[in-house]
Amino acid sequence: MGNKQTTFTEEQLEAYQDCTYFTRKEILRLHGRFRELAPHLVPLDYTNNPDIKVPLSLIVTMPELKENPFRERIVETFSEDGLGNLSFNDFVDMFSALCEASPRELKTIYAFKIYDFNRDSFICKEDLEKTLNRLTKGELTAEEVALVCDKAIEEADLDGDSKLSFADFENMISKAPDFLSNFHVRI
């Protein structure tokens, strides 16, 4: 067990281990990855909790996120200010929520937040349309998109308000067996 690292104190590492799904080694590796994004910005020594945020434009260059159509939404969801600037805590939080050990409930909550583009706590038709366009990269015609959105809302909306509240979303996702394995980013 190499105790020779000086990036974090032991207490900090234990706190991270208790609050996320990562082990000590993975947290140190994550710090390395975080630093790679902006070496001049991110210090090597995190023992006094510096408040450094890496901007959205740098984070979406990570290979794990670069080709993901929802990359900006993912980073915005986990950022404090809602604009996508992540501190190291947010960075760890993001990958912990998306990791393999993360439970279904947590992933469902964050998936809902990610797909809720206008952040009104509902997935309305516009949110769905945006999701669909990003999924298919504009290959569907506008009518098909509208049709898919209408049908999807019809299928999943249980309380009849023509948009998906969290309960509707959760109910629908709980029946999707592939959700857990697909909503997973390996870091």
Added chain:
Amino acid sequence: MAGNFDLNQPLVGAGLESPADEEGVHVSFNQLIAEQCQAGERLDGFELQQLDEESRDYVAELGSGFESSGRGLYDIESDDDGRQTDPLVSVPWSSATMKILSSMPSRTIGRSRGAILSQYYNKTLQLRRRSQSRPSIRDFSHSSRPSIRGYGMEVDVIDGPQSEMEKSERLVNNLQNLSMGDRMKMLRGMPLSVVEKKELRRKTLQRDKPLTSSSKIPCCSQLKYYIIIAVRHSWYSWLSFLHSLQLWQFLLKRVGGRFGTGVLSYFLFLKTLLFFNVFLFLVTFLFLVLPQAMHPPELPEERRNFTGLDLISGAGHFTDTLMYYGYYSNFTLRRSCAGQHNTSASSAPDCLSKRLSYNMSLAYFFTIGMSFFITCIILVYSMSKSFGRSFRIDKSYSILAMKVFSSWDFKVIKKSSVELMSENNCTQLKEILAEVVQKKEKTGPCQALWRLMVHGLAWAICIGATAGCVISVYFFSEFMHKDLQRTARLANTNPLLKEASLLALPALVSLLNLLLPGLFNLAAWMEEYHSPSVRTYVALGRNLMLKVSVLAVLCYHWLGRVAAKPSDINLVCWETFVGQELYRFLIMDFIFTLLNTLFGELLWRLFSQRVLGRGRKPAFDIARNVLDLIYAQTLAWIGVLFSPLLPAVQILKLLLLFYVKVSSVMMNCQAPRKPYRVSQMTTIFITLLCFPSFLGASVCVTYTMWSIPPSTSCGPFRHLGTMFQAGKRWVQELEKNNPDLSVVAKVHAYLVENPFFLFVGAGIFLIVIYFYSQVVDGQRKVIALLQEHIEKEGVDKKYLITQLQSVHERKKGISRRLRSQDSGC
């Protein structure tokens, strides 16, 4: 519900419009609507403040988002041109309505910190009370949002008077009283940011400390605290160690990034099999190989030299080594008896001390039995977990919505694969849309008959081919057996030639395993299937049928022919021979797989690209490769009894296979174009590993142990009637030595040897299964009821919102009239 609204206005007598005048208004909302009525102007000022606080709420967009698709009961107002308009769409909402809407519990999910804290307070409270994981109907509150899960997302209530501080204090209090494991699970699962979680954790730990530093605490609970800390540290170090051993992590990430979760599941399955084999190897190594290696028996004189062919045939030099059953002795190894190498029966009374005795035959029997038992438990456990994750008890009808939200594989990182994936998604969405929107075309009877005929023909071909294979293997094995008998009778035979001829049967079987799936693919190509998943299942079924029948014939050949009369082919030790056969089969299978991967896939790619002119590389056939893995694992499981080092061979084989397959996939293949339901397929593979594969292997091994007499001159079970008698003898000896333990012998006699017990056990098992299936049926009904409930609540909500709006409109109308009157005067 009225108490949940954070209205600060005092209750003044209902002024202008009393909703009591209107019909159908629930009496408990009177207060709310009345206050809305008469405090309209004053509210405006408050609203701006309130709305500012929830800065992420894009309130302006709310009004436009409420389009109805004809679902609710209230869009009956129709225009002149017959179009139905929803009253909720026609007018912009009043800010009062919007204020109330924005503070509705459903909108605060995951956003408001206070809501999360109170929700998790309830969760931890329930955990502390150790409530059941399955909720009863009684536990559902009468509020508007019952949840199917026990802990529920329902209570996202904003308790007005309680501040966030108080809520977080209560939560910390609860967290502190939970056990360590529960506490960590709760903390990790909270949808709060890491900073807030660390803060909660710090407060919880802070509260822990003063308790233990007080000297009034008795030392046993202090000890308990230290033990907990020590256990936690060791658990973290063990986890770190496991993760540092993370086998192939980067390779798997590359494969997943390029091919997606489907192809990745094959490699993960390979990894799982590797762990099973490592476990088996460790057990046999520690308990069988090591003790025997420390006390080598006397070897027969004719020990042949090592030749290269021995690696493939497993015979020759390897015959009398630790590798096979024949090498193992049946004596009880005693350490204190120096210079005594007994090869006779175990009851040698010369040695006085019996402390360090190690009864080899008993050890062999129990090791094999225990390792199979533990493997069974692990398999059943992982199978049930996999089932739980992938199969839902409710019939899923929301296919389109599920497709939109859960079809993007976040693991894929390569650009070309991402483009391919979005193309696939597009195609699938179009297909589903076509199915959903249009009616299915009715196929005429001629079409249906034609399709039936085609299916029948394909199945006939497949079954015929399988039967042909089975018969050929049967007759060929009989021919080889007779050939062996003939050469046994002859005096001078070339041993190398004999070994080479033994390789013929494994080569034939491997060849058939290679060629026939291609034939099945051809047969499937001419059929049309309704859905791609049916096609996959049919292909799996046909391949499975082939492999199961071939294995059955081989088992008959080994256990029925070879083991029955080993003297026919001059065998001193038939178990060693069977072990060698299994080794040969494994090695041949591996060689043919390597050849197929290296040359077959490469050649197919070149062929399809150059000759057929297809732009794309061929797809990786996941189902067929997984079945090959399962077949090899079955052979390994059957062979453990006869060759304790076979798991080591399997481990080496799997390691090599992994690297070969990864390179081949990267070079020659691309991700499958057809939709591949990963979690269902993973469940099916684990089920196939458990049921035909492991069950068949254990039936074989049990049959061997129970009824086939072992060889009389080799192995740890010589001089016994059946292998099973090792256990019986031990119990009898125990009884002889300690009369107190006679109850154990009696239990053994009644339970293990009596078949009646097995019937009773099986009967109880079936009853339990039936009971659980009834419970699942009942839960299905509960789910249907709750969904109806949710729909009705939605209707209620819509009604209330329209009422609020209409009341506000009326009030605004009246106040405008008043103002115009004032100005007019």
